[in-house]
Amino acid sequence: MRSLMILSIAALCCLAFTAQAAEVRYRLTDANTKIEFTGTKPGGKHDGGFKRVSGVIVLADGMEPQVDVEIDCGSLYSDNLVLTWHLKGADFFSVKKHPKAKFISTSIRQAEAGYVVTGNLTFLGVTMPVSFPATMTGGEMISLRGKCIINRNDFGMTYGKDKIHDNVEVRFDVNAAR
Numbered sequence: 001m002r003s004l005m006i007l008s009i010a011a012l013c014c015l016a017f018t019a020q021a022a023e024v025r026y027r028l029t030d031a032n033t034k035i036e037f038t039g040t041k042p043g044g045k046h047d048g049g050f051k052r053v054s055g056v057i058v059l060a061d062g063m064e065p066q067v068d069v070e071i072d073c074g075s076l077y078s079d080n081l082v083l084t085w086h087l088k089g090a091d092f093f094s095v096k097k098h099p100k101a102k103f104i105s106t107s108i109r110q111a112e113a114g115y116v117v118t119g120n121l122t123f124l125g126v127t128m129p130v131s132f133p134a135t136m137t138g139g140e141m142i143s144l145r146g147k148c149i150i151n152r153n154d155f156g157m158t159y160g161k162d163k164i165h166d167n168v169e170v171r172f173d174v175n176a177a178r
Contacts, residue, residue, distance in 0.1 A: 022061035026142045026176035028053060028069060034173040035071060039152075040165045048078035048087065055103075057142055057176065065136070067105040067119065067144070074099055091159035092152075098124045108136075117146060123155040144174040 036049035055069035073095045078084045088095040105119035111133065118131040134146030149167050152158075 024059045024178055026057040026059075026174075026178060028055040028057065028174060028176055030054075032174060032176045033069075034171075035069075036171045038169045038171075040167075041160075041163060042165075046078050046080060046083055048076060048084070051075035051077060057144065057174070059138060059142070065105070065108045067103065067108070067117070069103045071101040071103075072099065073101055073123075092157050094124060103130075108134075114146075121150065124157070126155045128154050140178055142174065142176050145172065147171040 030052050033053045033055070034049065035053055036047065038045055038047050040046075050071050050073070052072035052075035053069060054072075055067070058066045058068075073093050074088070076084065076088055076093060076095070078087060087093055090097075102122045103119055105117055106129075107116075107118040109116050109118075114133055114135040116131060117134045118129065120127050121130045122128075128150075130148055130150060132146050132148030134144060136145075137143045148170050150170055151166050152164075152168050153166050
């Protein structure tokens with residue numbers, strides 16, 4: 001009986017080790033992850049992004065890939081210094097009150113051309129579901145690229161109604177090593 005118990009414990013340890021070995025984690029950093037956006041208005045547009053991000057992409061045998069990203073909203077920049085300060089203020093990102101934004105995937109499914117990424121995006125303490133097409137390649141390096149359109153009003157960014165378009169294009173480009 002004691003031998004059977006020891007054998008069972010050894011088998012469970014082997015299974016746990018095998019499951020851990022089948023998981024690969026890719027760390028997202030400022031150096032390997034780029035998140036940019038474009039906002040438009042009648043007669044023009046502004047580009048910007050975030051300089052500091054962190055997170056992980058997890059690939060595990062038999063499981064969908066998972067993405068977890070945190071954005072430092074204080075690292076926001078734009079193509080205009082005055083606009084950058086305005087975007088960081090209470091009219092838009094309210095960085096002092098909401099210093100972090102987050103994206104957590106809920107599904108990454110293969111599609112005809114690449115993948116469809118679905119997840120929850122949180123800005124200003126508001127979480128909204130988003131879904132967008134992306135390309136992804138794996139191996140020693142993982143590459144994940146895509147873009148989505150979000151409505152800034154969904155997150156409470158209502159400043160400039162009728163002067164600034166509501167939809168904002170968000171692009172991401174990840175090239176992370178194991």
